[in-house]
Amino acid sequence: MTLLHVAILSPFIIAILVPFLHNYFQKIHTGWFILPLPILLFVYFLSLISSTMNGETIRNTASWIPSLGINFTAYIDGLGLLFALLITGIGALVILYSIYYLSKVKEQLNTFYVYLLLFMGAMLGVVLSDNLIVLYTFWELTSLSSFLLIGYWYEREKSRYGAQKSMMITIFGGLLMLGGFIMLYMMTNTFSIREIIEQVPTIAQHHLFIPALILILFGAFTKSAQFPFYIWLPDAMEAPTPVSAYLHSATMVKAGIYLVARFSPVFAGTPEWFWIVSAFGIFTMFWGSFNAIKQTDLKGILAFSTVSQLGMIMSMLGVGSAAIALDSIDDSYYTVAILAAMFHLMNHATFKGSLFMIVGIIDHETGTRDIRKLGGLMGLMPITFTISIIGAFSMAGLPPFNGFLSKEMFFSSMIRIVELNIFNLESLGLLFPIVAWVGSIFTFIYSMVLVFKTFTGKYQPEKLEKKPHEAPIGMLISPIILASLVIVFFFFPNLLAYTIIEPAMASIIPAVLGDGEHFHVHISPWHGFTLELYMTIGVVALGILGYFTLRKWSGIYRFIPERLTINKGYDAALYSLDKSSFHLTRFYMTGSIRNYLLYIFTFFIVILGTSLAVKGGFSFSLEGNASVGIYEVILAGVILIGTITSLFAKSRLTSIIALGSVGYTVSLFFVLFRAPDLALTQLSVETVSVALFLLCFYHLPEFKKPEKKLNFNWPNFIISLGVGTIVSLLALSANSQRVSETISTYFIENSYKLAGGKNMVNVILVDFRGFDTLFEITVLGIASLGIFGMIRLQVRKEEER
Amino acid sequence: MKTNDLILQTATKVVVFIIILFSWHLFFSGHYTPGGGFIGGLLTSGAIVLLLLAFDLKTVLAFLPIDYIKMTATGLLIALLTGVGSFFFDAPFLTHTFSYVDLPILGTTSLATAVLFDLGVYLVVIGVTMTIIQTIGETE
Numbered sequence: 001m002t003l004l005h006v007a008i009l010s011p012f013i014i015a016i017l018v019p020f021l022h023n024y025f026q027k028i029h030t031g032w033f034i035l036p037l038p039i040l041l042f043v044y045f046l047s048l049i050s051s052t053m054n055g056e057t058i059r060n061t062a063s064w065i066p067s068l069g070i071n072f073t074a075y076i077d078g079l080g081l082l083f084a085l086l087i088t089g090i091g092a093l094v095i096l097y098s099i100y101y102l103s104k105v106k107e108q109l110n111t112f113y114v115y116l117l118l119f120m121g122a123m124l125g126v127v128l129s130d131n132l133i134v135l136y137t138f139w140e141l142t143s144l145s146s147f148l149l150i151g152y153w154y155e156r157e158k159s160r161y162g163a164q165k166s167m168m169i170t171i172f173g174g175l176l177m178l179g180g181f182i183m184l185y186m187m188t189n190t191f192s193i194r195e196i197i198e199q200v201p202t203i204a205q206h207h208l209f210i211p212a213l214i215l216i217l218f219g220a221f222t223k224s225a226q227f228p229f230y231i232w233l234p235d236a237m238e239a240p241t242p243v244s245a246y247l248h249s250a251t252m253v254k255a256g257i258y259l260v261a262r263f264s265p266v267f268a269g270t271p272e273w274f275w276i277v278s279a280f281g282i283f284t285m286f287w288g289s290f291n292a293i294k295q296t297d298l299k300g301i302l303a304f305s306t307v308s309q310l311g312m313i314m315s316m317l318g319v320g321s322a323a324i325a326l327d328s329i330d331d332s333y334y335t336v337a338i339l340a341a342m343f344h345l346m347n348h349a350t351f352k353g354s355l356f357m358i359v360g361i362i363d364h365e366t367g368t369r370d371i372r373k374l375g376g377l378m379g380l381m382p383i384t385f386t387i388s389i390i391g392a393f394s395m396a397g398l399p400p401f402n403g404f405l406s407k408e409m410f411f412s413s414m415i416r417i418v419e420l421n422i423f424n425l426e427s428l429g430l431l432f433p434i435v436a437w438v439g440s441i442f443t444f445i446y447s448m449v450l451v452f453k454t455f456t457g458k459y460q461p462e463k464l465e466k467k468p469h470e471a472p473i474g475m476l477i478s479p480i481i482l483a484s485l486v487i488v489f490f491f492f493p494n495l496l497a498y499t500i501i502e503p504a505m506a507s508i509i510p511a512v513l514g515d516g517e518h519f520h521v522h523i524s525p526w527h528g529f530t531l532e533l534y535m536t537i538g539v540v541a542l543g544i545l546g547y548f549t550l551r552k553w554s555g556i557y558r559f560i561p562e563r564l565t566i567n568k569g570y571d572a573a574l575y576s577l578d579k580s581s582f583h584l585t586r587f588y589m590t591g592s593i594r595n596y597l598l599y600i601f602t603f604f605i606v607i608l609g610t611s612l613a614v615k616g617g618f619s620f621s622l623e624g625n626a627s628v629g630i631y632e633v634i635l636a637g638v639i640l641i642g643t644i645t646s647l648f649a650k651s652r653l654t655s656i657i658a659l660g661s662v663g664y665t666v667s668l669f670f671v672l673f674r675a676p677d678l679a680l681t682q683l684s685v686e687t688v689s690v691a692l693f694l695l696c697f698y699h700l701p702e703f704k705k706p707e708k709k710l711n712f713n714w715p716n717f718i719i720s721l722g723v724g725t726i727v728s729l730l731a732l733s734a735n736s737q738r739v740s741e742t743i744s745t746y747f748i749e750n751s752y753k754l755a756g757g758k759n760m761v762n763v764i765l766v767d768f769r770g771f772d773t774l775f776e777i778t779v780l781g782i783a784s785l786g787i788f789g790m791i792r793l794q795v796r797k798e799e800e801r
Numbered sequence: 802m803k804t805n806d807l808i809l810q811t812a813t814k815v816v817v818f819i820i821i822l823f824s825w826h827l828f829f830s831g832h833y834t835p836g837g838g839f840i841g842g843l844l845t846s847g848a849i850v851l852l853l854l855a856f857d858l859k860t861v862l863a864f865l866p867i868d869y870i871k872m873t874a875t876g877l878l879i880a881l882l883t884g885v886g887s888f889f890f891d892a893p894f895l896t897h898t899f900s901y902v903d904l905p906i907l908g909t910t911s912l913a914t915a916v917l918f919d920l921g922v923y924l925v926v927i928g929v930t931m932t933i934i935q936t937i938g939e940t941e
Contacts, residue, residue: 759837784929792936
């Protein structure tokens with residue numbers, strides 16, 4: 001355990017203390033106790049920047065299950081540190097915000113902060129683990145804590161629905177991802193990502209390579225809400241707003257991005273990776289922005305906007321993977337995509353975090369998030385308005401905000417893709433910039449909707465639950481910090497570029513770097529009159545047009561029938577799974593013992609019959625058999641008659657007596673085959689059991705007594721015939737294929753010598769194998785106690801009645 | 802209706818002893834000739850069942866005041882203890898031994914610890930059979 005491990009695990013440790021702090025210091029908002037932790041962690045991770053800037057990495061291992069190669073290896077490189085800074089930085093701001101957002105009196109703060117800390121620790125574990133299994137463990141912990149946080153107001157139906165949905169989808173992806181991890185382990189024999197990357201040249205041709213790639217991408221796409229798995233994210237907006245701001249915009253949904261970036265050195269360079277990541281990403285970008293306009297809930301808009309922006313980052317990671325295929329640093333065109341992805345990741349965290357907090361403030365101050373009820377809040381909430389302008393304009397990609405820079409880089413990486421002539425890009429590649437551009441127009445429109453429908457227009461106080469006024473300063477601190485970062489990053493983007501983004505790029509596409517080489521990126525706000533700039537101008541022009549004519553063209557959303565949405569598909573799938581498994585179970589679990597016996601016996605016949613046939617097990621030889629005497633034939637005849645009588649007898653009494661005759665004949669057989677002990681026992685036991693049968697017969701209820709013959713039923717007949725045949729065949733072939741001598745000679749020789757007895761059966765029972773007898777008498781004892789208990793308890797119940 | 806079952810009862814009084822003696826014979830000779838704890842126990846309980854048939858439950862209980870569940874437990878305990886006993890001689894569980902001993906009246910007799918185990922079986926079988934029959938007999 002090193003300081004790094006302690007840092008990763010510290011949220012879990014503090015989480016244990018939260019309930020105590022909450023109970024002992026009820027006057028102080030619990031959040032204040034939590035706040036120092038992310039700040040400390042943030043400072044700690046900042047202090048590590050200097051080493052990652054020089055291309056160093058930190059790797060510390062703590063043993064967990066060393067025998068299986070599963071160790072808690074904390075690993076810090078540029079990529080991990082970028083995420084760790086995001087998690088702790090945004091985490092601190094979100095906790096500060098939540099202190100003012102959540103009421104000390106009304107809410108269960110202890111559970112909230114426990115979940116939040118669980119999440120923070122899990123997230124840190126995901127991004128700083130080198131071991132796949134540890135990564136997976138933390139990954140599922142994020143799903144779990146996110147589930148708890150979405151369902152925080154568990155008394156609401158929609159919260160529970162959203163929590164369940166996100167759980168189902170992210171765990172589904174997580175499990176598939178685990179499959180991918182195991183495949184990686186099968187290929188490389190190690191769980192360490194570092195060591196896997198070293199083995200990439202040898203495993204690229206392995207037949208499990210592509211399945212592992214696809215399975216891991218399933219994990220990334222479900223977590224990062226890519227098409228078609230984005231559907232859980234809008235429903236996750238039922239969570240408290242700090243949670244939405246933290247989990248569903250800045251951190252958790254970027255775990256998938258992290259995964260794609262982390263595994264880029266392994267999988268990037270293959271056409272499958274390129275196409276899946278960038279095509280799904282770019283389509284998600286378009287689809288999310290297209291659907292965001294339809295929303296009337298502010299958080300709904302932001303949810304779809306998050307989906308869209310995540311798609312954008314994902315597509316840039318996919319496009320950037322082309323850089324590896326080209327395999328040289330001179331093609332810096334494509335490394336730009338990775339740069340843009342990382343830069344936009346930071347930018348998105350800043351502006352989306354602030355926007356969520358703003359929406360939370362609006363909700364808090366007006367009592368609604370519905371844009372149809374809101375309007376004209378500009379004068380009432382000037383600070384909120386300013387921040388939302390900054391956030392939304394940055395989201396739309398306007399200068400002087402950081403979103404502009406990343407959007408320009410996004411465009412340039414999309415344009416350059418057309419020039420590539422690998423992976424069939426010369427023909428299909430043109431789609432990328434077009435879809436990106438159209439998606440950006442929609443992005444612009446919903447960003448404008450978000451600001452102007454809320455803050456301008458007609459003020460409708462009669463529709464609001466509260467009288468709106470500016471939020472308290474404590475609530476505004478976090479969004480103000482984030483919004484100022486939005487501007488700072490625009491004017492000084494290279495602050496980030498040199499310190500954080502260059503090392504992160506180095507860990508995503510190490511292959512294009514030679515020994516000791518560094519990425520040299522320089523982000524400048526102004527890059528001349530390029531195609532990208534004209535595209536942005538086009539976006540703004542068409543976006544403004546689209547915004548003002550929104551009412552006229554919003555009819556197109558009605559072309560998509562409600563029933564064909566993915567959400568409906570998800571619901572229908574869940575419903576039909578539920579229904580069909582219910583029907584299936586009801587179909588075969590009839591509750592009738594007859595049916596179950598049919599299944600058991602059919603299975604018996606099929607399994608034994610097939611294995612007998614397939615393995616050629618059947619053989620029949622008369623060699624070594626004793627000769628058949630007249631007595632055996634007569635007794636066999638008697639038994640046959642008894643059996644047939646008991647089957648076809650009209651009266652039950654006849655059946656019982658026929659059964660008794662069979663039992664006594666068996667004891668005669670024992671006599672004939674020289675087993676006097678068995679004969680004696682069989683005689684007395686048969687007597688007792690016939691007496692018990694008669695007892696049961698006597699106590700049959702009167703009204704059900706009409707005695708009739710056994711109903712004949714073909715399936716039963718066939719199955720019983722089958723069982724009989726199979727057992728006979730088995731017995732015959734087992735008898736014909738003895739593989740070894742019996743051990744009975746040993747008993748014959750030694751029963752008097754060793755045990756001092758001449759009755760071999762009894763000697764075996766009490767001496768050689770007394771252990772069996774001990775438990776057989778125990779069985780008898782249990783049976784008698786069972787009968788005693790059953791009858792006595794019943795008697796007592798009747799008395800009580 | 803009062804039935805006269807004098808013959809049955811008188812015959813029973815004689816026959817029961819014969820059956821019990823026979824069952825003991827089967828029990829004790831089990832190590833050398835057919836018989837043993839199981840069949841011996843069954844026959845002894847058969848004798849008691851005969852008593853139950855000739856008399857009634859209360860009468861039989863009056864002169865055989867035995868709790869058959871405790872009898873089962875005792876039998877199990879004896880069987881178990883014969884097994885445990887072998888531990889004292891540093892032998893595996895349920896190791897039996899035998900030796901020839903000069904007894905005052907019977908002369909040289911082989912005595913085996915296996916008979917103790919068989920005694921356990923004997924008691925359990927009586928206990929079990931009688932518990933079942935009594936329990937069922939008591940219910941109306």
